Amino acid sequence: MSSIDVKGMSTPDETRKPDRTTVEVVGLGDATIARLTLQPGWRWSECIKPVAGTASCEAAHLGYLVAGQLHVVADDGTEADLRSGDAYRLSPGHDAWVVGDEPVVGLEFESKTAETYART
Template sequence: MAIFSKSFDEPDERRTPDKTVVDVVKLPGASVARVTFQPGWRWSECIQPVVGGDSCQVRHVGTLLAGEMEVIHNDGSKARLLPGAAYVIEPGHDARVVGEQVAIGLEFEAQAAETYAKS
């Protein structure tokens, strides 16, 4: 078969740290995650207790589908992500949901999909 498809409604794996749902689908040669962050979510408060460390050490490649997020890198740079934004976020950052809307993103980096928010 040359075409593979899976639904995030029936993920291969689901992780649910505080204010977070990570749904992972595994395809031949690729893993993709849909990540849902509730209002009030912040990496240093919701994910750090699960994985440890001073900042997120995962490289993210994805797109934000809904909501708004702010990413603060250890080097002092900041970015606001809005719906429709494609992004690459290098390791060494904190992030938070901005406002009262749920933020939903898709992660295309296989390592991020397979390991994010996993103890």
């Protein structure tokens, strides 16, 4: 493996496009990173649940919100608003939705989630 590995997110290795969702994935050695773009009106339970087939999102997320606002509700009742500029970690078991009219753009650094999120 090279000591330097660089790839542009504008030319991802894989792109997934479920309803109101774009997931652009790049592999860097043994790490995988994804850029998620969620359109206004996006809600996990409506757009990704049919793909995932689980009652709530069972992915662990570690990321950074580049743009927009996302509201997250965990299965245990905990709620949070993620805004542009926020780093986040979400445990499995949650729903989320875009707040407002601006798309949400986030970078996902949890390799397993980046590899599998919204994959049919």
